[in-house]
Amino acid sequence: MSSIPRYNDAALPPPPAGEVRTARGQMSRMLLATVLVALTARPAHAFIAYVSNEKSNTVSVIDTDSWTVAKTIKVGQRPRGIEFTRDGKFVMVAIGDDDTIQMIDAKTQAVVDTLPSGPDPELFTQDAAGRTLYVANENDNTVTVIDLEKRARLGDIQVGVEPEGMTISPDGKTLINTSETTNMAHFIDTASRKIVANVLVDARPRFAEFKHDASELWVSSEIGGTVSVIDPNKHAVIGKVNFEIPGLRKEAIQPVGIGMTKDDKTAFVALGPANRIAVVDTATRKVTKYLLVGQRVWHMAFTPDEKYLLTTNGVSNDVSVIDVAAQKVIKTIQVGELPWGITIAP
Amino acid sequence: MSSITTRDVPRGFSASEYMTCLTGIVWREGLRFLHQRERFVSALVRPLVWLFIFAAGFRQVLGISIIPPYETYILYEVFIAPGLMAMIQLFNGMQSSLSMVYDREMGNMRTLLVSPLPRGFLLFCKLLAGTAVSLLQVYAFLIIAWFWDITPPPIGYLTVLPALILSGLMLGSLGMLISSGIKQLENFAGVMNFVIFPMFFASSALYPLWRVQEGSPYLYYVCQANPFTHAVELIRFALYGQINWISLAVVGVCTIVFMIAAIYAYDPSRGLARREPAGGEG
Numbered sequence: 001m002s003s004i005p006r007y008n009d010a011a012l013p014p015p016p017a018g019e020v021r022t023a024r025g026q027m028s029r030m031l032l033a034t035v036l037v038a039l040t041a042r043p044a045h046a047f048i049a050y051v052s053n054e055k056s057n058t059v060s061v062i063d064t065d066s067w068t069v070a071k072t073i074k075v076g077q078r079p080r081g082i083e084f085t086r087d088g089k090f091v092m093v094a095i096g097d098d099d100t101i102q103m104i105d106a107k108t109q110a111v112v113d114t115l116p117s118g119p120d121p122e123l124f125t126q127d128a129a130g131r132t133l134y135v136a137n138e139n140d141n142t143v144t145v146i147d148l149e150k151r152a153r154l155g156d157i158q159v160g161v162e163p164e165g166m167t168i169s170p171d172g173k174t175l176i177n178t179s180e181t182t183n184m185a186h187f188i189d190t191a192s193r194k195i196v197a198n199v200l201v202d203a204r205p206r207f208a209e210f211k212h213d214a215s216e217l218w219v220s221s222e223i224g225g226t227v228s229v230i231d232p233n234k235h236a237v238i239g240k241v242n243f244e245i246p247g248l249r250k251e252a253i254q255p256v257g258i259g260m261t262k263d264d265k266t267a268f269v270a271l272g273p274a275n276r277i278a279v280v281d282t283a284t285r286k287v288t289k290y291l292l293v294g295q296r297v298w299h300m301a302f303t304p305d306e307k308y309l310l311t312t313n314g315v316s317n318d319v320s321v322i323d324v325a326a327q328k329v330i331k332t333i334q335v336g337e338l339p340w341g342i343t344i345a346p
Numbered sequence: 347m348s349s350i351t352t353r354d355v356p357r358g359f360s361a362s363e364y365m366t367c368l369t370g371i372v373w374r375e376g377l378r379f380l381h382q383r384e385r386f387v388s389a390l391v392r393p394l395v396w397l398f399i400f401a402a403g404f405r406q407v408l409g410i411s412i413i414p415p416y417e418t419y420i421l422y423e424v425f426i427a428p429g430l431m432a433m434i435q436l437f438n439g440m441q442s443s444l445s446m447v448y449d450r451e452m453g454n455m456r457t458l459l460v461s462p463l464p465r466g467f468l469l470f471c472k473l474l475a476g477t478a479v480s481l482l483q484v485y486a487f488l489i490i491a492w493f494w495d496i497t498p499p500p501i502g503y504l505t506v507l508p509a510l511i512l513s514g515l516m517l518g519s520l521g522m523l524i525s526s527g528i529k530q531l532e533n534f535a536g537v538m539n540f541v542i543f544p545m546f547f548a549s550s551a552l553y554p555l556w557r558v559q560e561g562s563p564y565l566y567y568v569c570q571a572n573p574f575t576h577a578v579e580l581i582r583f584a585l586y587g588q589i590n591w592i593s594l595a596v597v598g599v600c601t602i603v604f605m606i607a608a609i610y611a612y613d614p615s616r617g618l619a620r621r622e623p624a625g626g627e628g
Contacts, residue, residue, distance in 0.1 A: 292418075292420065293419060294419060316419075
């Protein structure tokens, strides 16, 4: 590797006259330098993605440089929600059937600890500082609050039936939980841990995502087939995103995961058994494109440079890679059975 | 040309004389193609009908498995695009051989064959000319397909060129071989049906071979043995910057075999053309 910068440097200024005598020699030297630059430029953005496989009870580790599964980690029964700690040292996985959250050490890639959740944890979110974790427990209609530093349970918040979607406002003051059966987005004040507002959305809300500027909250409704756009200050639905794919039954369109670009201009919505990701212009709230991915696409995660978006396709057991700028699916990688959630190292 | 004809035949010809002959034949074929605007339109409409209408109905057929060279799920129209490109070449190959039958009936072929250059070379020029015409058609199709969201990587448009030339030569020489055995223009329609349709349908142009295998293992072997399948796969891989070595070998060998057979068949002292004296009215 140490010789590579030398070639790079040589490519920039014209070589001294005495050193390279013939035009051909110069050409081949330039060519070699170009090839080396091209080779060394490639691995600049290698990230590691962790995918929870609900049925095979494993977590697949994907190297985003080679786009291959580098390792498969055995975890508890029914892993679903998965997220990195803010410091990037651990990966937290909600283990539904073991009623716990397991922590995977990102360095050793082994399960090292557990966090105390309620029964059947599904999805969770953490505050910006990474101190507090909020877990939706699907089976007992509560959200568990966990102190991440002490790894101790702080208390529970009673919410609607079958809580699932979890997100926190960028200022950390409001926690959002959606309950699948109550069909509501609950606004919870993180200081008092009390529900301050409930917003009714379409049937079976699965996922909630704030715009980075906190101006809008997007909530996907699996059965309703829509995404509701909520004004978080007025606690009111101010718009809806509708989906329509020619040749597909309306029932096949089941919005779940939502990914918002950092500039808040584009949203990607996973449409479940429609096997597509909808690209939504957030200004007009209209779908501009549908991207074909694997079967029953659920959740997604951006690489930190926002070049790629990775989606989990449950039924076809794979992860699709979307080139965000080109809005094109470039690759699909086989992982474990029933991939559910995904997180990428910061 | 007249200077060539006055020379003694056994003496070798210079490269420039070969080039004169080549450009002459290619130019004529090109002119013929450009003057028959209907032919250009119909050559384009045929695959586009498949793409816009047939593929629309089968949109959901694929998307359930990932087949090389594709790296992710694709829509049906993306899948059949290489098959349609090969179809353009198949029709074109047959059409240019049809024009040979026509030439023979009208007597134009004598003008061609009166050239003192080796007959094999003349026929090869004719093949190249036909392939060049098919390339025009295929690239026109690719441009339209691009607007239909069939967007292979940019480099693919370049890497597919050698594959198209080879498959064009193979299908052209097959057409030429067939045309040598046809005495009348009217007979050609029947041969089209017996050659084009079985070749097109028993191939990987419209459906992936694993699907065929599911339906009938025997048909799968037929498809595997069909050189057109390999032309399609060669084009499909090349369009994505990859090489399918098996298909390349099959298409390469078939091209050589068909070409030698066609040249042999057009030799009046041997071959199939012998049955019609003077190659004339048929």
